[in-house]
Amino acid sequence: MGTDGHVLGIDFGTSNTAAGFLHNGTPRLIALADGKTTIPTTFFFDFETRQTLIGEPANQALLDGADGRFMRALKRVLGTALMHEKRQILNERVTFVDVIARFLKHVKTRAEHETGLTFDRALSGRPVVFHGQNDPRENRAEADLRACYLAAGFRGVEFLPEPEAAAIASGALAHGSTCGLIVDIGGGTSDFSVFRSERGAVSILANHGVRIGGTDFDRAISIDRVMPLLGKGTQLRKVIGPGLSPVPNAIFNDLATWEKIPFLYTGQDRRAAGEMQRLAEEPEKLQRLVSVLRDELGHDLAFAVEKGKIAVNSQGQQSHIALGVIERGLAVPLQADELDQILAPHAHQLRDGARETARLAGLAPDQIEQVIYVGGSSMMSMVAQSMKMLFPDARHAFSEVFTAVADGLALASAQR
Known part of the structure; x- marks a missing residue:
């Protein structure tokens, strides 16, 4: 990097994001929202207003039932073919590079507005591994993230492993x-x-x-405790002839995975769920799956699982995962020892x-x-x-x- 301009440190996280710079020898964090130095790394594309909401407003739009598309955990898409596939969102066709760039542009704009400085360079945190040691997607993931920063308006970006940054911050301890x-x-x-x-x-x-x-913890809990209520582990009657076959697991695995949820609301998936419900030995459970796909409730389920996980972890004994968004009064208990076993x-x-x-x-x-x-x-x-x-x-x-x-x-x- 050159020596002109200022450097903004950005911790672009899977779930939350923070940013800061060095001011008079002391780290100064940017208020990325009113009074908050961290914001959720989330997006909501509002179909009615045609606006792109970021952070807490995106979460609130989802919880309010606004008509639109919610996205979270896009950091996990870095390095995959999904990053560069064009998708129709609102009135334009964009890639996930474009979507993440808008988020980083928001961070850059907030920092410049708050400080009066120009941040033309970024020092970005990065996980030690995006996908795995010696995984061919590692280099692509960093290249993708670099492309996002450049598209956001930064002229240059360097990377520092996130735990190394935390170790630097912990020196005073x-x-x-x-x-x-x-x-x-x-x-x-x-x-x-x-x-x-x-x-x-x-x-x-x-x-x-x-x-x-954390998103993997949520996924494990959802697959173990929630997806059986939607038909996972049940049986289907064969279309021709006698006998039963298990319900395929793929749709439940994707529904429990934060970054894959937005791609499940297709006509093909909805038809497949409807056909499984017609052949199901326990049709009331598959009907819940049909409802989740029809009403696009996948992220509501994921947030319910996350909330239940946090509650039982903090209370230390037991809590529950509230699923009333699918069916009035539906909930699944979750005890601390069960959570330990799942994880x-x-x-x-x-x-x-x-x-x-x-x-x-x-x-x-x-x-x-x-x-x-x-x-x-x-x-x-x-x-x-x-x-x-x-x-x-x-x-x-x-x-x-x-x-x-x-x-x-x-x-x-x-x-x-």
């Missing part, structure tokens, strides 16, 4: 010389950095990541990822003295439980979970 681990559990990825901190300076010893995050495979992956990061840094688990958690999904109790099993003697602390990456990017921007 160190007490003397210490080796620590950043555990950054976001909406779409879980990233780890081993760092050494000494006299306020932070050096990164190893980065590693796995492609699971057990993810907990295992998190421990493997953290263990591998320590190995890459040349350290045994008992040499990690401090574990710092960032990212909204790090507040899931199973995350800390998993890390305490692996690092029982370390100090465990929660940083500014929603803004630590943006703080670190703002600090690092001074070096650009």
Whole structure:
């Protein structure tokens, strides 16, 4: 990058986004909405007003039942063929590069309006892995994200691994010389950095990541607890002859996946659901699936699952997933031990990822003295439980979970 202009640090997240810059040696976060330094990474294309809503207004439009198309978790589409497919949205054909660019343009405009500065360059956080180690989509994903920034009006962009940014922001937390681990559990990825901190300076010893995050937790809960109410696991009568066959799982898997929900409201999918309902051994369950597709309630279900997950995690015993949007009074109970069982495979992956990061840094688990958690999904109790099993003697602390990456990017921007 050149030396003119100002650098804006942007933590473009799967679920939430924050941005900041260095002001008089201190990170200053941008108010991306009234009084809020983080906003949901969501979009709503309002079919009536022809407006594109971003962040909380997009969420509210969905909850209010406005006629339009809602999108979330588009960061997980980076590196895939979907990024460059043109789709008819409102009055134009656009790609997801165009859609994400509009979001980043909103961030850039808010920052410039608030500060009076011109931010022509960006320092963007990026997950350690978008899809997986040695996955051919890795380079494409970063190239896609770069294209989004350029389309948003930035003249240049550099990338910094998100847990590395969080480690930079955590430097003040160190007490003397210490080796620590950043555990950054976001909406779409879980990233780890081993760092050494000494006299306020932070050096990164190893980065590693796995492609699971909060949206995967939601997906697992939805498939296990909600989709059976819509017919998953039930039987269909064969069209010709006697016998039964299982209901196909694909449509339930997609309906439980945030980034795939917008693509399910097609005539083909609705007809398929109607045919399954006609042949179903338990037609009342498949009728719920028909209703969800007909009334485009997939994101309402996903938000209900997320809300139930947060409730049982914070209450520590049990809660429920309220599904009254489909059928009056419909709900499914969710207990803490059931949640732990559903998320057990993810907990295992998190421990493997953290263990591998320590190995890459040349350290045994008992040499990690401090574990710092960032990212909204790090507040899931199973995350800390998993890390305490692996690092029982370390100090465990929660940083500014929603803004630590943006703080670190703002600090690092001074070096650009």
